[in-house]
Amino acid sequence: MLANPWWLLALLVVAALVGLYVYIQRKRNARAIRFANLEILRSVTPKRTDRYRHVPFAILTVALILLTVALAGPQADRKVPRNKATVMLVIDVSRSMNATDVAPTRIKAAQAAAKKFAAELTKGVNLGLISFAGTPTTLVSPTPDHTATVKAVDKLQLDDKTATGEGIFAALEQIRTLNSLLGGDEAAPPAHIVLLSDGKETVPDNPDDPRGAFTAARKAKERKVPISTISFGTRTGVVELEGERIPVPVDDASLKKISQLAAPGGRFFTASSLEELNAVYKSLQEQIGYETTRGDNSHPWVLAGTALALLAAAGALLLNQRLP
Known part of the structure; x- marks a missing residue:
């Protein structure tokens, strides 16, 4: 050209x-x-x-x-750091994240990878953190201060149930709030949700319910927000609850569908080790933190x-x- x-x-x-x-x-x-x-x-x-x-x-x-x-x-295409963007990191903290099929545990590995991702993400990106089990918790609202997310990741606490849809809805609300401060959706920078989970949604039973994961993904599409999902763990994972060993296999199918139902631009990943999870986050960092521009x-x-x-x-x- x-x-x-x-x-x-x-x-x-x-x-x-x-x-x-x-x-x-x-x-x-x-x-x-x-x-x-x-x-x-x-x-x-x-x-x-x-x-x-x-x-x-x-x-x-x-x-x-x-x-x-x-x-x-x-002219040539080149990757340059984004001046502005919003990323919401949404992490599953249900009890199944205590499984040891990923050393030392799923949650510990997820924390280590999330901190590395936050520390290395392009500086111009507003990063936020939400955890969810039966209900979502906003630990960090979107901010260019990524150290806030690094510190908050260490505070993740396991709890009962898995309300994936609620986690997505909470992330969309944080994005909407920030966009309103920046002049509305049209003037706001591009947003992206990164969802890490290890299992099927349990609350509600049907992901197509009004507060279900698939409904939340469709809402993300309406708001033009892509969702990249990470299925973390193995199909042989088990967790001990009250002395009983309960199988907690990953649910690739539902997480893949969430990324497909949301706005274009999201991707589905699988990771069964800390090394693989770090590689996934590295790929996401390149995708989200940089944009391709054509210049001289x-x-x-x-x-x-x-x-x-x-x-x-x-x-x-x-x-x-x-x-x-």
Whole structure:
């Protein structure tokens, strides 16, 4: 993509210079053959110099082409940190998060990864934290001070039940509140919900109920908020409650559907270890914390063209004792 493609018309001038150079060389050779003694000319003309005498002009031609392309304004996509965005980190703290299938426990690993994510997230992003079990708790409202989230993650407390929908609704409310302070939804920066959970919603029984997870995801779509979900744990996870071992397998299907029902831009991830969870957060950080913009990319063309022009000048002085 070029910003000013009409500058490429200057390549016609370069082509004309090449044509003129060839014409002059042919005229010069014809004149030399016409008036010179060929035997004497061959004996006094250095063969090596004659063989390479056109190289400087060839290099200069390439340099002019590169500089012409630079004038045309080549464009390139690049990732730049977002100046503004809102991210709500929503973490499941139901009792099943105490399972040890992820060392040392699901919740401990989730805390470690969440703190790393918060500490490394792009500085211009407003980050908030919500935990949920049977009810949601807003631990940090969206703020560019990410240390607040890092500190709050250590305060996560396990509780009964899993109300995934309530966690999403709470995140949407925090986003709505911030947007109203920033001039409304139209003027507000893009928002994203990152939901980490390890199991199926238990409150309400049906995720399509008015306060269910699927209903909350549809509301996120209405508000143009994508949801990236992380299914954390394994299918063999168990937790001990009152001396009884209870299976707590992850529920990939429902978490995947939540991301699909919300606004476009969310993704579904699975993680069964701290290393995998860190990799997921790293991917999300790249997706959420940066944006792709198209800008000027003429610098490499100018640099290469200038270097070749200097090389052509040096070669001409060395080989021909004059500039091309």
